Amino acid sequence: MPFDFEELGLGVMLIKPKVFPDNRGYFKEVFKESEFKKMGIPIPLQVNVSYSKRGVIRGLHYQLQPKEQGKIVTVLKGKILDVAVDVRRSSQNFGKYVYTELNEENHFMLWIPPGFAHGFQALKDSVVLYFVTHNEYSPQHERCINYSYVKEWNKNEVILSDKDAKCPPIDKAEVFE
Known part of the structure; x- marks a missing residue:
């Protein structure tokens, strides 16, 4: 099996791909439909890449229904602290979040x-690859919550976009019901 879940x-x-290193470098599978289907992870519809300088926080973003x-997020170069916040008001876990470090050495994917809501802070200059499922980007459905919600981010070293700086706190954000 090329992945551990x-x-x-x-x-x-957390998705841990099998990495096959040798004297030339390494090889790994990043996506395999049959393996991801077994875990209930849908086929990606859109693939995005971002570059972020150390200290950049991107997020916390999500798109509303429909x-x-x-x-599926992974780091090609660098290191990030990646965060997912439950924004489903009907969920018993509403407002709770999980986080993990993704980097070029561990090869992990989330x-x-x-x-x-999803966001990350670049702990080093980083190149991040996103596989997006269900729907393509829709600006009119995009929402966000304020980055300060996540206590684990290094608040002494923050670079934000103007848009992300204006995100509302979770209790004032439009979220899933």
Whole structure:
């Protein structure tokens, strides 16, 4: 099996691909439909890449129904603290979040299902790859919650977009019912 899957909690899954190193470098599978289907992870519809300088926080973003998205996130270069926040008001876990470090050495990926806000802080200059499921990007359905909700981020070293700086706190945000 080319992947190990580990439940982090709240329905968020840590994906650990098998890495095959040799004297030339390494090889790994990043997505295999049959393996991901077994774990209930849908086929990606859109693939995105971002570059973030150390200290950048992107998020916490999500899209409302009917354009909700799931995301598979991995780091190609660098290191991030990746976070998923349950924004489903009807969930017993509403407002709870999980986080993990993703980096170029551990090769880990994070599956974030629809109904979660997603964000990360770059702990080093980082290139992040996102596989987006369910729906393509829809600006009119995009929402966010304020980055300060996550206590584990390094607040002494923060670079934000103007848009992310204006995100409301979770209790004032439009969320899933």
